[in-house]
Amino acid sequence: MSATRDSERIETQVEQAEQASKTVDESRVVMARSMQPPDANVWGNVHGGAIMRLVDEAGGAVAVRHARRPCVTVAMDSMTFKQPAYIGDLLTVTACLTYTGHTSMEVEAHIEAENLLTGNKRNVGTSYLVYVALDENGHPTPVQPLTPHTDEERARWRAAEARRARRAR
């Protein structure tokens, strides 16, 4: 095969690989909900479980958007609540894909609480979740690869690989 035809073949393969992969922006989700009395304890602090539910809903939407398959949560890293959220706050979860394995995907979720009366915003915390895409029989099925395009996305991918190695250990 000539050098020209060889480089054309490689270019075609790269193009096909890029078409088969998806970007971080394609599946990013921003989910917001105002915190109500049932979400909180008697002092008005929002329960950690209520926050984690919204985080899991947003993360799950990211995974399904990427895979276009039903997905289940297989892991949720330990979470530290840096600042409290209160009844009346608008809780916003911004979630995006950091990494794709063969059948699994890692999602990073940032949680922010906003006092709607004052506009004061608090960083509640960050969480990492792993989802697995399922086939018709409920078995793990391959997902399209994610292509990180920016330096930030590449850094997130590397950090996700390190977390994946830690979880495997």
Ligand SMILES: CC(C)(COP(=O)(O)OP(=O)(O)OC[C@H]1O[C@@H](n2cnc3c(N)ncnc32)[C@H](O)[C@@H]1OP(=O)(O)O)[C@@H](O)C(=O)NCCC(=O)NCCS
């Ligand atoms: C998710 C589930 C289908 C995986 O089944 P499994 O037999 O462990 O599947 P596999 O061993 O083939 O692993 C599948 C993927 O999950 C990953 N995985 C499995 N356990 C994991 C864990 N504890 N942490 C992180 N990733 C994990 C594997 O690394 C693999 O990823 P890869 O394909 O990208 O390499 C199964 O564990 C399950 O049904 N769990 C219950 C899910 C659930 O009910 N969630 C709550 C409600 S949504």
